[in-house]
Amino acid sequence: MKRLKLYGFNNLTKALSFNIYDVCYAETSAEQQAYIDYIDEQYNADRLTDILLHVTEMIGAHVLNVSKQDYDPQGASVTCLIAEQQLARYGSDTLVAHLDKSHVTVHTYPEFHPENHLATFRVDIDVATCGEITPLSTLDYLISSFDSDVITMDYRVRGFTRDIHGNKVYLDHPVHSIQDYIASPTLAKYDVDDMNVPHANLFHTRMRLKDLPLENYVFDMDLTDVSSLKKEQMLAALHVEMEEIFHGTGV
Template sequence: MGDKLKLYGFNNLTKSLSFNIYDVCYAKSSREQKDYIAYIDAQYNSDRLTGILSHVVEMIGAKVLHISQQDYDPQGASVTFLIAEGSMIPAGQDAVVAHLDKSHVTVHTYPEYHPDTCLATFRVDIDVATCGEITPLSTLDYLIGSFDSDIITMDYRIRGFTRDMEGKKLFIDHYMTSIQNYISEETLHRYDAVDINIYEANLFHTKMLIKEIDLQNYLFNTDVYELPPRTRLAITDSLRCEMIEIFSGRNVY
């Protein structure tokens, strides 16, 4: 963010980061698909998701006001944090938090499987909405590393305006060209990344697709050496086709 801007009054800019990840897995039978869904559901239950969001809130320097979490039957979980910038919380038991109590962090999980292709997909949606000087972009490497991310789509939008000391409207309070600038080179090296940005609207979109497929990492309860070479190739092609369709957002094959 650099040096703080000198503003006339409060920073009314709202910054929203939408972060979606997809993890694809091959499970050779309907039973294994269901076992995979159960495994993912247990690994990323609401308690673990709460821990991940707690660290996100700590990273952006906000303060937790309220936490709501829920696990679902047959699968999935949701967690919502109501947050505020620490400096905006007034002293006193009866005081009311203003402005930034509208900031929040949410996560929702969507495990699912395709009965005809032996593929299962785990989707996670995370939204971080902040107001004022807080920006959620610094959390991207942590969020990517917290999940097995094969396909990632990210949207960052700045809304509203604030004013400088001369009264000039400011529609953005930090220099911004791409979401990729806030992701480490080490992380970016593992993905093919594409930007679609609308600078005049302060709207930034980046999507990323994993470059290399290590087949063993995508097999559930199966060792890669148990499979003949042609089967390995067919599974790899099936995984790549699924990833490309999710990445492109359309049915290609």
């Protein structure tokens, strides 16, 4: 892609909101809690930090500061302050500031439904950048980093910059759909739907996994002696949960 020639610096703000949901069928409250404990350990603050650091590396940004926290009884958060360029340091306390600083954050929300035997793990990741950096190239990595049953993504470019002739530029790279930045083998695994507002530089894509092998959605449960009818009921509950999350419906 030909680089846009600007008057001054690029002050467009690009924000990607990436949300994944992992759903598990857990028959008893003990199984639900065991699943929550497992997820909480698997996606602790240290592992989430590693994921965000790789995201930062992929978009060519530099980490200025990392703050992370594991919560009690469950959940974790990580925030990385990033910059397009490294900050120049003079002496022991003086920094030369840049106008391109932004952030990458992740928050986890493990929870379970008290009545329908389901536990759900939600991860929210926000990547906000300024200047030429766009976070869309990280989507395949993010999808593969989690057990992504349902995914919702929003991408928004805000503000404007100016070209060398002084004309306002509201978008400095082509975007027709978030899907264009996800590999075809990944997309093939999901039902995908777009709701875009191109004139506002606002793009939304949601994805729902097509195939749901039941053995992938039980935790500490032996399916050997489970009847066919029971298995159908379990799969139906999983389908309803994912359908409601995908469409933003249900109670």
